[in-house]
Amino acid sequence: MPLLRKKPFVPVDLPPDLKADEEVFLNVLTKEIFRDYEEYFRRSILCNSLVWSCEYTGRSNLTLSEALQSEADAAEHLRKMPVVLQQAICFIIHKNEIASLTVFVDEVLSFYRTRFLIGETVEIASTDKGSSRKSGIVTDIMVNPDTAFQHPNQIVYKCSVEGTSDQVSVTGNKLCRAKTFLTRERVKLLAKCSAKKVSTDPPLYAVKPDFVTKLRLDDENFNIPYLSDFGKSVPKVNNKRKNRDGDDEEKKKSRKLKKKLENGDAFKADEEAKEPRISAEERRKQIELQKARRKRERQEERENQKKMQAAEQLFQKEWTKPREDLLLTDSQDLPDIAPVRTALPVSLFGEVIQVSEFFHLFGVHVDLEEEFPYGVQIGALEKSLINNKQEGMFGDLVNFLLKLVFALQEEEDEEEEKLAQRYNFTYVSPKLDLSQVTMLPSVTWHTAVETKEDESLPWMGAAQARYWSDYYLGTPLHKLQLDSYTVTEVLRLYFLGAGGRANGANYYGRWRFNHRGMYSDHDDPCVELRKRDPSLLRMLTISNIFDLPPASKLTILTTLINVVLTFAQFREIIEEAIDGSRDAKKEWKSFGSEIHKKEKEEAASRYKEWIASRIKIKEDKKKKEKSTDCDSALIPLL
DSSP: OOEETTEEOOOOOOOTTOOTTOOOEEETTTTEEESSHHHHHHHHHHHTSSOEEOTTTOOOSBOHHHHHHHHHHHHHHHHTSOHHHHHHHHHHHHHSOBOOHHHHHHHHHHHHTSOOOTTOEEEEOOSSTTOOOEEEEEEEEEOOTTOSSOOGGGOEEEEEETTSOOEEEEEGGGEEOOTTTSOHHHHHHHHHHHEEEEEETTEEEEEOHHHHHHHTTTOTTOOOTTHHHHHHHSOOOOOSOOOOSHHHHHHHHHHHHHHHHHTTOHHHHHHHHHSOOOOHHHHHHHHHHHHHHHHHHHHHHHHHHHHHHHHHHHHHHHHHSOOOGGGOSSOOOOOOOOOOOOSSOGGGHHHHHHHHHHHHHHTTTTTHHHHOTTOOOHHHHHHHHHOOOSSSHHHHHHHHHHHHHHHHHHHHHHHHHHHHHHTTOOOOOSOOOHHHHTTOSSOOHHHHHHOOOOSSOSOHHHHHHHTHHHHHTSSOGGGSOOSTTTHHHHHHHHHHHTTOSOOSSSHHHHHHHHHTTSOOGGGOHHHHHHHHOHHHHHHHHHSOGGGSOHHHHHHHHHHHHHHHHTSHHHHHHHHHHHHHHHHHHHHHHHHHHHHHHHHHHHHHHHHHHHHHHHHHHHHHHHHHHHHHHHHHHTTTTO
């Protein structure tokens, strides 16, 4: 419990006639109960006053909560000390008469620094050169009972090596413990926590009863073999006052001279012993010379600091300059890149990644999980591109993309029709007169490729191919059934009919131009495919898509993906993502500028504190110099 004004605190007892249903005031810190609010208020004020001190560390001018926290921290710090050491130290206090805890701490440190205890974890030095230390536990101590005092290095310890069943016998100089186990702070803290003063004249300390019970110090089996050596090394306290005669003065002078000789000032000690005291004038000259020397040293130190700062600034300036990569001296070679090995040609790997990335980024917006629960995996896509089987991922992806394109086209047709009705535009359905379709009995691959442009319809053959299914099948192309038998012909007709809608003559052309970013039929990826690779349309005329080579299959998938990305819905998704990344970049920059500003303010405050401390140091030096001048002026009077 913390001390109140350096004295033990005695809490108030519970009222004897306290009832179970009675309302009282409880002080949480002292666990006291009051019936009167005035008494409770006075106790609360006392708990928050700076009159408490920690019983273990001796810290004063604390509140009760701070003192309790200090005791808890001290107990936590003491808990890290091994129990074996705690028992040994408290056992010495329990079996000896300790008059001074400060002297006791010094003696314990010097005694146990080279001695070890049974059950203590130690590090064993190996006899082999170059080998590391081994961790072990002391199991037995062997001392010579015939000798009155045994040197610590001559004591033999039996240790069990951790991780093995080996038992080794080594002397004390081959063992060591962790440095943090036995320190002055912990020994002093343990002595203050476990011991209490039982007598003041003469001063005497004893172990507290709770520590005796906790550490089992009264146990008959507990013993330290070499404890008798500690009693001999502890100096006895002599309370008799020494006579201040001539012998004592000579002893003091000899001790001072011996101390100076040990510190290396042999010449100075010899001069003080033989030569007489110097005069006041010489003393004043020496002081002036010392001042000049210190001033010169400070000036040289400032100049050196300025040179170092200038060199550092020059280095920082050169370091921050942009330089060519070939001029750098610390450049390293690029690591060896492991090539990607696939069954497809290397030139097609980029397109495979493009297809996989599209479904990975836009799978949430196109409900990909309904058709592909496990996503579009590169391995499965690669296998379907190589094989010619109808059951595979390639056919499912073509069906999925065609349905997605037809659905998006219908949504845009409905949207532009609603807008035309809202703003009273004349809506012309983008259909061709069916009589024009009869001009071509059949639609071939070269029809849409070789037909010249027209002002009303960019590709006349494309327009006729677009409505070929309306005329001959009685069903629009986007409503035809899609399966492994019809997907090739539907895909061929879609490629041939791309760009065959009326452009500019009706409202749809203007709506598409505004909402798709100045889009026209010339920007359609299918139109570009017909120009770039007409042989693909010829192959679709005579074979199905499953018999195509992997390069043609990937061309079909990438073309359909590019068509999907031209629709207004996906353009809005991409623009929102770009805006989000731009906003995140701005937030990151503002956050970094705030941190940089805060670091500048902290550096400025630290610099101000450093300047204030330097000014204070200079003022203290001036005061000391003035005091030394006054002392030198008083030397003649002595």
